[in-house]
Amino acid sequence: MSQAPLRIVVIDENQVRAAILEDGLRAAGLTDLHIIRETTHLLRRIVAIDPDVVIIDLENPSRDVLEQMFQVSRMVSRPVAMFVDQSDTASIEAAIDAGVSAYIVDGLRKERVKPILDMTISRFNAFSRLQRELNEAKSALEDRKVIERAKGILMRTRGLSEEEAFVLLRQSAMNEKKKLAEIAQSVVTAASLFGG
Amino acid sequence: MTISELGPGIEVDAPRRARAAQPRTVRAGFIPLVDASVLIVAAELGFAEREGVRLDLVKDVSWSNIRDRLAFRQFDVAHMLNPMPIASQLALGSNPFPVIAPFSLGLGGNAITLSVDLYRQMQEAAGLAGAEDAMANGRALKAIVEGRRARGEPMLAFAMTYPFSSHNYEFRYWMGAAGIHPDRDVRMVVVPPPLTADALLAGAIDGFCVGAPWNMLAVEAGVGRIVATKPDLWPSSPEKVIGVRHDWAELNRETLAQLIVALDAAARWCDEPGNRDILASILARPAYIGAPVEILKRVLSGEFTVDPNGTMRQVDDYFVFHRKLANFPFVSHALWTYSQMVRWGQTGLSAKGLAAATAAYRPDIYRAALAGRTTPLPLADSKREGEPNAVVPSDHGGVAMGPDAFCDGRLFDPAEIEAYIAGFEIHNRDCAPGDAVTADN
Numbered sequence: 092m093s094q095a096p097l098r099i100v101v102i103d104e105n106q107v108r109a110a111i112l113e114d115g116l117r118a119a120g121l122t123d124l125h126i127i128r129e130t131t132h133l134l135r136r137i138v139a140i141d142p143d144v145v146i147i148d149l150e151n152p153s154r155d156v157l158e159q160m161f162q163v164s165r166m167v168s169r170p171v172a173m174f175v176d177q178s179d180t181a182s183i184e185a186a187i188d189a190g191v192s193a194y195i196v197d198g199l200r201k202e203r204v205k206p207i208l209d210m211t212i213s214r215f216n217a218f219s220r221l222q223r224e225l226n227e228a229k230s231a232l233e234d235r236k237v238i239e240r241a242k243g244i245l246m247r248t249r250g251l252s253e254e255e256a257f258v259l260l261r262q263s264a265m266n267e268k269k270k271l272a273e274i275a276q277s278v279v280t281a282a283s284l285f286g287g
Numbered sequence: 288m289t290i291s292e293l294g295p296g297i298e299v300d301a302p303r304r305a306r307a308a309q310p311r312t313v314r315a316g317f318i319p320l321v322d323a324s325v326l327i328v329a330a331e332l333g334f335a336e337r338e339g340v341r342l343d344l345v346k347d348v349s350w351s352n353i354r355d356r357l358a359f360r361q362f363d364v365a366h367m368l369n370p371m372p373i374a375s376q377l378a379l380g381s382n383p384f385p386v387i388a389p390f391s392l393g394l395g396g397n398a399i400t401l402s403v404d405l406y407r408q409m410q411e412a413a414g415l416a417g418a419e420d421a422m423a424n425g426r427a428l429k430a431i432v433e434g435r436r437a438r439g440e441p442m443l444a445f446a447m448t449y450p451f452s453s454h455n456y457e458f459r460y461w462m463g464a465a466g467i468h469p470d471r472d473v474r475m476v477v478v479p480p481p482l483t484a485d486a487l488l489a490g491a492i493d494g495f496c497v498g499a500p501w502n503m504l505a506v507e508a509g510v511g512r513i514v515a516t517k518p519d520l521w522p523s524s525p526e527k528v529i530g531v532r533h534d535w536a537e538l539n540r541e542t543l544a545q546l547i548v549a550l551d552a553a554a555r556w557c558d559e560p561g562n563r564d565i566l567a568s569i570l571a572r573p574a575y576i577g578a579p580v581e582i583l584k585r586v587l588s589g590e591f592t593v594d595p596n597g598t599m600r601q602v603d604d605y606f607v608f609h610r611k612l613a614n615f616p617f618v619s620h621a622l623w624t625y626s627q628m629v630r631w632g633q634t635g636l637s638a639k640g641l642a643a644a645t646a647a648y649r650p651d652i653y654r655a656a657l658a659g660r661t662t663p664l665p666l667a668d669s670k671r672e673g674e675p676n677a678v679v680p681s682d683h684g685g686v687a688m689g690p691d692a693f694c695d696g697r698l699f700d701p702a703e704i705e706a707y708i709a710g711f712e713i714h715n716r717d718c719a720p721g722d723a724v725t726a727d728n
Contacts, residue, residue, distance in 0.1 A: 131491055134476070152479035154349040155449050158380055159477045184359045192355065194381075 097203065098123040100142040102130065104151060108218040112146070115214045121207065134159060144204060145194040146211055149187065157194060182208060189215040234272035241275035244282045310341040311542045316353045317344055317366035319576040320480070321499040321586055322396045322527045324566060325608055326366055327575055329546075329553035337552075338545040346574070349479065350449045351381075357530060358384035363539070364546065366392065367530035370451035370624045376643040377625075377634055380451060387536060388528035389652035390547050391616050393554065393608040396526055397454055397517040398502040399461060401494035402487050403595060405431065405443070406512035417598055421515035421694055425465025428514075432472050445469070446478035446486060446495035456627040457520050458496035463713040464695035470631070470715045484508050498526075499586045499606075500578045506592050507582065513593040516602050520694045521673060523611060525620035536652065547656035554609035555662075563587045604689070611688055612665055612679060614653070619669040621648040622701045626708050632715035636708060672699040 099121055103109040109126050116124055125140050127133065130153040137145060137160070147154050182205070186192060189212045195204050238260065245256035264274045315330075317323040329335045330342035345361075347353050350368060354375070357365045372386040399421075401409075405428075409415055412434065413427035432443065447454040459469040469475055478486045478495060484505040486492045494514075495505075505511030517524060529550065536543050556562055567583040570576045576583065585591070589605030592598065607613045625644035629636045650668045657664060663681035670679055673693040678685035693699075699707055708716070 131486075131489070149352050150348060152348040152481060154351045155479055156477045158351055158450055180359070183355075187355055187359050187361065192351070 096123050097121060097143040097199075097207070098125070098140065099207065100125045100127060100137055100140055100145045102127045102133070102145065102147040102151060102153070104128055104130070105148065105218075108148070108215065111218050111221075112211060112214045115210050116207070119206065119210055130156070133157075143196050143199060144207055146207075147192055147194075148215075149190045149192055154192065160194070182212075185212050190219070191215045234270075234275075237272055237279055238275040241278040244278055248282070310336065310339050311539070311545075312341045312343055313363045313542060313546055314343045314345060314361070315364045315366070316347050316356055316362040318348075318350065318353065318480075319346060320366075320396075320527075321570060321576065321583065321606065322392055323366045323575075324557050324570065324606075325392045325550055325554045325614075326529070327569060328557055328566065329549045331569055332553070332556065334553040334556070335546065335549040338549040340542060340545050340549055342546075342549070350452070353530075354386075357386060357532060360532075363531070363535055364543075365530045367528055368449055368452045368454075369525040369528045369620065370453065370456070370628070371449075372528065372530050372647040373621055373624050373628070373644050374451040374633075376647040377628070377640060379628070379634055385533055386530045386647070387533050387649045387652075388530055388616050388621075388647055389536065389543065389649040389656075390529040390550055391525060391614050391620070392527040392529060392550075393557075393606060393613045394523050394526060394611065395517050395604060395606045396498045397457060397496060398499075398513050398591075399458060399494065399496045399515040400483075400487070400502045400505050400511040400513050401428070402490075402492075403510060403512050405493050406514065406594070417594070418600075421461060421519035422464065424514040425461055425467070425694075428462075429465050429467050432467055436472070442472065442474050443493040444474045444476055444491070446476050446483060446492045446497075448480055448497055449477060450633070451628075453517075453524065453526050453624075454496040454498070456624065456631075457517065457524065459631060460627070461515055461520055461694065463711060464693075466713070468713050468715075484510055487511055500576065500582050503582050503586055503592065504578065506595060509595040512595075513591060513600075515694075516591070516605060518602055518604055522604060522691050523607075523613075523672070523688060525617075525624065528616065536649075543652065544656035547653060548660075551609070551614060551657055551660075551662050554614050557608035558610055558613075560588070609662075612663065612681070612686055614662075615665055616648040616650050616653055617665075617668065617670060618645055618648050618650060619672050619699065619701045621645060622669070622704055623672055623699050626699070626704055629708050630711055630714045630716060632717070636705060641704070669701045671701075674698060 099116060101109055101112055101124065106128065109128065113124055113126060125142065127136060133153050133156050145157065147157060186208060191211055193208055193211065241260060242253055242256040245251050245259060246253060251259065260271060260274055264271045267274065315326060317326055327344065330344050335342035350371065353365045353367060354371060356362045369388065372388040374380050375384065375386045408431050409427035412430045415427055445458060447458050449455065462469045467473065476492065478492060480497045480501045483495045483497050483501050487495065487505055488510045502511065502513050506513060531543065557566055564584060567580050567587055570583050571578060571580040587606055589602035591600045591602055593600050621644050625640065628634050634640055654664055663683035663686055666680045673691060675690050675692045677688045677691060679688055
């Protein structure tokens with residue numbers, strides 16, 4: 092069993108996520124890293140790199156290309172297996188939940204691979220969290236914009252102050268058990284229909 | 288839309304249970320392909336709900352994901368390539384869990400498409416006029432393959448979608464019948480279906496075998512020429528199945544039976560020509576296939592544009608969703624698939640292997656779910672495959688299977704599987720599993 096640093100291939104078309112993962116792996120001292128974003132001639136490129144571990148995101152349809160590695164193992168000098176150890180289903184489940192899969196060469200000790208998989212899972216989850224927060228922030232910004240427009244419409248058509256317009260929107264939202272932004276959106280829609 | 292508004296084909300049996308107390312949610316993974324129709328229709332048009340099943344469809348991008356999400360319980364059932372449950376029982380590939388197939392989603396749907404340029408070379412070499420059958424096209428391809436070898440040119444690269452796929456075995460069968468060795472004369476690679484037309488255009492591959500609508504889309508994009516369809520190679524060859532984890536099947540027998548009744552009714556609906564336009568418009572939605580509705584309509588009715596010049600070809604029974612016992616999981620289908628796995632060196636022939644392949648298909652579950660209903664149940668679990676105009680005995684009388692010959696005229700008798708496999712001159716049996724070809728991608 093060689094103790095040479097593990098060579099890792101990361102296949103991810105999402106550049107931001109790949110960068111987050113790369114950062115984590117490098118910080119853990121895994122510097123023999125190869126990031127593949129373009130999946131044409133994927134198998135040929137993997138064979139040329141001859142990695143110990145291949146990490147691929149589950150949104151990538153090219154994952155099926157990797158399955159061919161099991162069939163054509165003469166071309167990869169060492170047999171490859173998916174990171175499936177029937178005794179460790181929790182870890183593979185966590186990987187699938189996080190949206191990632193890993194393939195390792197046969198004979199690699201589990202202790203050497205486990206930290207890599209754990210790191211990958213946590214970085215993938217961190218990316219999802221980031222994405223979710225970004226989406227929430229975006230939608231909060233959109234909400235604020237539509238509320239501002241609705242307030243403006245109410246101030247203009249009903250002769251209200253900004254404060255009064257906001258109170259009216261909030262009161263309607265509470266009465267109708269809707270979100271403030273939804274009520275604001277209906278004000279904006281109605282105004283456009285009535286030429287307000 | 289409710290079932291009473293669905294139009295023809297709804298000669299229905301009574302629901303399996305008068306009314307389920309609480310609908311059971313079944314999560315089902317699928318790949319956006321026309322052969323997922325039965326599953327999609329069961330969810331979309333209320334057939335599942337009528338049986339007390341809430342079918343929750345989840346679209347996915349790769350067969351590997353489908354396999355793993357089923358194994359690790361993100362899915363309860365899944366739209367699968369028929370060799371996948373067999374491979375899982377044989378522990379081939381990176382299969383983490385054994386899966387069974389209690390229902391076939393129908394027959395047909397694939398085709399082999401070559402690049403326009405390669406077909407033009409075949410026309411020149413063999414004087415093809417354009418209306419030749421699949422075998423004549425295969426022989427023309429052989430002439431090209433030999434010419435390239437004589438001139439020392441690189442091998443042609445052909446794509447399929449997954450190592451354990453009907454596409455892989457069909458493409459290989461066609462080449463083998465034409466005298467081409469798929470592991471020595473050409474390179475076989477995997478390309479995901481949505482990328483096939485682009486790969487052809489980029490010259491990364493010279494042809495592919497894939498399900499609908501991708502062949503027609505490659506032709507429409509001006510890059511592909513269809514040279515064989517699945518019915519040309521073997522009309523009642525198996526295609527997709529419903530894959531189920533065996534432990535889930537054990538724990539949810541009633542739900543699985545209800546699901547099979549729903550799928551049976553949905554399949555019958557899909558087979559009705561009068562429903563094909565509605566079916567095409569459902570499949571066209573982005574949540575399902577997201578392809579142009581006109582192309583889907585033509586695919587469903589087998590009206591093929593085979594080349595970019597607009598040459599038309601009518602393929603009868605390109606899709607069979609319910610007729611001809613299309614949903615019955617014939618053990619002979621599983622064994623034929625196993626015979627091809629052995630032929631191409633993916634596994635060896637053994638009593639254990641035969642038992643594992645047989646265990647992948649579960650006609651007993653299908654029979655129990657549909658007993659006493661209007662859908663005919665064949666009297667035997669296996670049949671001789673490739674027999675033209677066979678009539679298969681069933682509890683509703685004989686079912687005519689139509690012209691069902693293999694393109695090379697062979698017959699597959701599951702009782703004679705060893706002799707059948709030995710009869711192929713072109714094979715890769717000597718190749719130990721895991722020590723296969725020198726392909727690259």
